[in-house]
Amino acid sequence: MSDKQKTLICGDVNGNFNSLFSRVETINKKSGPFDVLLCVGNFFGDDNSQLDAYRMGTRKVPVPTYVFGPSNSDHVKYYNCAEGEDIVPNVTYMGKRGIYTTSAGVKIAYLTGLSRRELGKDIPMVTFEPSDCSAVRDSCFRGQSEFRGVDMLITTLWPSGIQEDECQKVEVEKERLSDLIAWLAIHIKPRYHFVPSTSKFFERQPYRNQSHHQDYKECATRFIALAPVGNKDKEKWIYACSLQPISKMRMTELLQSTTDETACPYDPNLLKQHQPGKVVTVTGNGQFFFNMDANDDDGQHGKRKRKGGEESEKKKKGIDLDQCWFCLSSPSVEKHLVISVGTHCYLALPKGPLTPYHVLILPIAHHQAITRAPDEVVIEIKRFKEALKSFYSPMNKVAVFFERNYRSAHMQIQCVPVPKQCSEQILEVFQDEAGINSLELEVLPPYTDIMQVTFAGSPYFHAELPTGEQIYIKTKQYFPLQFGRDVLSSPPILNCEDKADWRQCLLSREEEDQHVAKFRRKFRPFDFTADENSDSD
Template sequence: MADDAKPVKVLIAGDVEGNFDDLFKRVGAVNDSQAGPFDLCVCVGRFFGGGVEDDAGSADGGASTAKPNNDELRPYVDGTSAAPMPTYFVDALPRGREFVKGETSAAQKGADSIEVAPNVRWLCRPGVHDLHGLRVAVLPGKYNKMAFEDASAMAASAAAAEGEFTMDDVSKLRASAFRDAAPPGGANGGENADAIDLFLTTSWPKGVELRSRDATTPDVVAASAAGSAVVADLARDLQPRYHACGAAVGCPSKVFYAREPYKNQRAMHVTRFLALAPVRNDAKHKWLHALGLVPARVMPPSSLRVQPPDATRSPYDAPPPPPGSMAAKGAALAAQDAAFDHASLRWEEPKAKRARLAANIDRRPLQGDTDKTVYVRNLGCWFCLSNEKDTHLVASIASESFVSMDKAGVVADHCQIVPIEHAPSFAAMAPSAAEEMWRYLDALRKCFAAGGGGDPPSGGEDGTDNGRDVVVFERHLALRSKGGNHCHVNVVPVPRARSGKAKKIFEQAAKKLNFEWCSIPKPESAMDAQAALLEHVGDGEYYAVHLPDGSILVRKIGRGEPHWMSFGREVLGHLLGCPERTSWQECLETEERETARAAAMKASFEKFDIMQE
C-alpha cells in the first residue's frame, strides 16, 4: 500500500432514459478534456427509454402510454458507433427487454454482467463486482414494496420480468459483500479489503437527508420520502465509501443532491451520497459526476479513516421514538400486526372452532334491534364494538352493522363498513346483515358523489364539481388468531378524474403478481352479490374489489396460497397519487385528529345515513 496509489477515474451518470447520444457525446467530451482520460462510466437509474412498463406506479396513477424509444442505442449495438469508455448500468427491465434477450438464463448461470453493445454492459447480478480494481456493490432494479415482501416463486418471477429487486436479491448482495471480503492481511489486500468503494442503486434510500446540516430543499425531502427503506438499510450495513443513485422512482422531483459525508456505525471511513438528475433534464440539474477513487484495499488505513470536518452522524442511525409518541404507538401496533400470523394460522378443526367461538359470544344491547345485535367478546379483535376499542372513530351505527373511519386511512375519509356480529366475510354473513351493509355502501356512494365526505376536495376553477366515486375492497382470510377474521369492507373515495383507471390499475397489479381476476357484473342487490361471490369462491378465502361502476373483481385464494396483506392500500395509494400512504403505520394520527375526522364525516354523511330513513 502506498499514499501515491493511482486512483481509478469514474464518471457517474443519472437516468439515461434512452438519451444515448447525449450520454456518450458528453462522456466522450469529458474523457478528452484535461480532466480525462477516465477508466469507466457507471449509469444509475433507468437506462432505457420509453414507457413499456405496464405497472401501477406512474405519477398519474396509471401506466405510461409513451412508446419505447431506444433507437439511439442501435448504432452502438451494430458497431456503427462506439461508447467512448467501458460503460455499465444497473436498471434494464422492463424497458430494455429487447436488448437483453436471454438475460434470465445468463443471470441464473451466475453471469455478473451482460453485454448489450461493445463496451456497454448491464450489471445484472446483485452482489459485489470488481470494476477496474474497485469493489462495487450493485442492486439492479427498482423497489416495489408489494413485490419485495412477497416471497413466493410466483411473485419472484413477476418481479424479475418487471425489473424489481426482491428480498432474495438483497440477501445475495449482503452475502456477496461479506463473503467476498478478504480477511485482514489476506491475498486480496490489506485490512481495508472488505470496504465497498461504490454502491449503485436505482432507488433513493429513504431518509438520507436526515441529520444533514445543509439547507434541504423540498425536492430533496420529497425524493427522500419516496425512497426505499430497504436501500437505506443496505447503505447502513454495507457502509460504502460512495453511494450513488438515479432520480427517485415515482416522485416528480428529479434533482442532483450531494449530501455531506456521514459517519458509519462500525467502519472508520465516511460515506458520501450522490443522487444524479436524469440526462437531458429541462431544469439543467447536474447529471454527470466525476470521481477519482483509490481502491480501499490499497489505501493506507490512516488515509481511509480521515474524518472530514463537515461529517455528520449517519442518517440511518435514528434514535428510538419517545415513549407515548405516535411513532412509538405505530411501532407497537406494527409489532402486534407482525405477531398476527396471517399465513400459517388460518386453519383449525371445525369442532374446536365452534367451541371457541361459542365461548366468545356475548349478547348485550347497544343500539337498534337488540335481537339482531351480537357482540363477540374477543379482546384481540379491533373490529368488535364490545371491546370498546377506537369507538371514537365510529360515524354511524345501525342494527347489524356500522360505519367507522379507517384508523390510518389512505385518504382522510377512507372508511369501513363492519358487521356488528363477528362474521368472517360479506359472502358468508347473514342475509339481513349483508343487506344493511349494502344500504350503507349505497349511502356512502351517494354522499361522496354529492361532494360530501369528511375531507372532500375543492371544486376546480373551471367549474368542475368535487364529487367522487368509490373503490371498495374486502380481504377474507380464514384467520385463527383473534377469533378469526372479522369482516370489514373498505370504502375509499377516488376523484372522478382517476376513478376510471381503477379497473386497469388493479388488473396491472394482478398481472405483476401472476394472478387473474374473475369479473362479476354489477349486482342488483346484496343477495345477488353474495350469490355471485359464493359461486366463484364457495366457502373459501377471497379478495374482492368493487369498482366505481359497481362491477366486482374477485380472486379466490387457495389453501396456503399467499396474498399480499396490504394489496388494496398499495394499489389505491398509486391510483390516488399518494404512494407514501400505502403503509398504515406511516399514517397513524393522534386520537384528537381521529375524532375530528369522524366528526367531519358524521356531519357530511348525516343526510345520507340509513339511520335517518
C-alpha cells in the first residue's frame, strides 16, 4: 500500500458542479483512485441548481470533496451547515480557517476569504483578521519543537511578493494580494500553496523557504493558481499531485534542490514578526521571575516579567529570540507547560510525553547545546537531574537523560523515568537501535564530561543511563529525530511503541494542565527552586 496521498485540487467552481464532478470522475477512472478533491475557490455561484441532483442522490460525488469558506458575501446564505458537516453527500464544508490532517497524514492548512484589514470593512464569514493568521500558524506549530513545514496551504488571496518574479511576470489585481498571507506562508513553509485565479493558470518556479537560522536549509514551495472550473479559455483549472506527508519524508528528500529553484519572494523581515504586522521585541535574558499561575489574557502565548539581570543582545549568532519556542523571554513559549523555574534553567512538560513524569530540562536564556552553555547553567542542570532522580526513586523508577544537538536551536535535555528492573537492558537496546540506523555509537565511561569528546559546535546525540554509563553518537548528514524515543518506547523498556512519535500522542490543553499540576504537586518536596524562591522573598 502506498504511503502517498493522491489529491485533486480545483479553482473556483462557481456553481459548475456537473463540469467539475464529471471531469473528476473521468480522471479518477483513468489515473485514480484519488483520495480527496480540494476546492480552493468559490464553490457556489449565481446559479446552484445543478447541486440539487447531488443532494437528492441522482448524481454522485465521485471523490471525497472539501470546500472552504466563502469569499463572496452573496454566497454566505448557501453555507447552511456547520463546519465539518456535509453540504451534500461526500462534500464537506471545512470553514474559513484551520489545519486538517488527512488519514494519510497529509497536513493541509487553510485561511480563505478576504482580509478585513486590507478590504477596509468586515463581512461576517467572508473576512479574516490578523489574529486568524496567527491562529493558523500556531495550529501548525503546536506540539512541534522541530517544525518542518506543512504539506499544503490553501488561501483565497495571493501572498504579496509572489507576483514579482523576473522570470515569470503575472498580472494580479491589487485587491487579491495580501501581506497577511505572505506572513503566513513564510512562517508555515508549505510544500504546495494553492490559490484560485480569476482567469489564467499560473505555476511559479519553486522557491526555497527562509530559515530563522542561517545554518539550516528549509523545504521549497510550489505556488499554483488555478483558473475557474470550465472556463472558456480552456486554462488549467484542475491539478493532480501525489503527496507523501512531510512528517514521513527523509530530510534529504525534503531539502533536494531543483534546477529552476528561486529565492524566497517575501520580505525576510516577516519572519521577525511574531504576530502579523507587529515586531515583538525582547530586552535582556537575565534572571526571569515567571508567574506560572497567571492566565493568558490575550489568548496568545504567555507574557512574563523580568526582574534584575543585565541587558544583553537580542540575537545570538543569527537566532531571533522572539521566535525561539523555549526561551522564557520569548512570546512563543507555552507557559502552561512550565513546571519549575530556577535561576538559570527550568522544567517543562514536553509535547506528547512518553509517561506522565517525562520532563524537559531547558536553559532560561538561549543556548543551543550543553556544550555551549556557561558553567552556571551546567551546574543547575546537574541539580535538576539529582532532584529528578530522587523524585523517581520512591516510584521504583530510574531516569534516562538524553540530548539531541541536531536540527535543534534551543537545548533540551529529555528526562524519562523507566522501570528500575530494566536498567541493565537499556544500553543493549540503544546499541541495537543504533545498528538498525547504521549509527556509530560510543559508550563513554561514567563521569565523562560530554565537552571532553566533542567540539562546542558539533552535532551529537548524548544519553546518560541509570547504570552511570553514557552513550555518544556523532551525528552526520542524517540522524533519526526520534531516536531516543524509539529506544525508550520499545517493548523491553516502556512498551509503548505507539508513542515513539510525539505527534501521535499529543495531549489536549486540559490534559496538559492536569499533568503539570500533578507533577508540580508531587515534585514540590524535591524542588530546590521552591526553597530558593522563598529565601529570596
